């Protein structure tokens with residue numbers, strides 16, 4: 001058994017191993033980390049640190065200069081995004097604007113079968129995410145929190161091995177953020193697979209993740225639990241970031 005197979009949990013969910021480097025012209029971004037199923041990792045860092053790029057690299061949306069992405073014993077970095085079994089929820093949720101909530105959630109199943117079968121497959125996800133009453137609406141007719149739920153339901157309905165959340169809370173009003181954060185934490189726990197979350201907020205990391213990877217200027221500067229970071233911040237940014245929050 002390889003180390004990667006051992007990263008799978010008792011339910012057989014695979015872990016994620018990432019060791020990637022990529023560049024945009026002179027801007028270089030590199031990170032290596034692993035994520036166990038059921039132990040979400042938060043990537044925190046200042047603007048432009050490369051957090052979204054790492055997420056995009058795992059999802060297959062930007063090309064690598066070098067490195068690997070493996071999910072369990074499957075090496076996926078040469079696969080197109082749709083064959084990686086990675087679900088992504090972006091900052092702005094990117095639901096298909098011309099499709100109803102029902103058809104957004106049914107999207108992955110629709111790629112594999114008929115419209116009727118896909119809509120039937122979407123039904124339990126609509127129920128689970130409290131979207132039944134909203135199923136015939138377009139994304140533009142939803143609130144931010146409802147859009148977040150729909151985007152999560154769409155990502156998870158595809159039965160991904162890995163869930164990537166890029167600033168999932170940032171489009172939400174402060175008033176609903178605490179409630180939505182708790183709701184999202186419940187859904188992430190229910191998913192139970194390897195989950196990576198990009199955030200600027202230690203409060204998000206505290207609620208949604210087990211540990212934190214700090215990315216600064218395209219490189220990893222620290223990894224640990226929030227308590228470990230607080231006990232020994234590796235850089236001035238980590239110190240400032242934690243001081244600015246009471247998470």
Ligand SMILES: Nc1ncnc2c1ncn2[C@@H]1O[C@H](COP(=O)(O)OP(=O)(O)OP(=O)(O)O)[C@@H](O)[C@H]1O
Nearest residue numbers: 024025027029045046047048049050051052053054
């Ligand atoms: N498509 C692109 N072409 C050129 N440069 C890019 C591209 N995408 C990102 N970059 C640059 O790469 C760096 C990392 O960007 P990235 O979006 O990954 O950072 P981030 O940590 O997610 O930032 P933020 O917190 O502001 O969202 C930035 O300097 C950015 O300008």
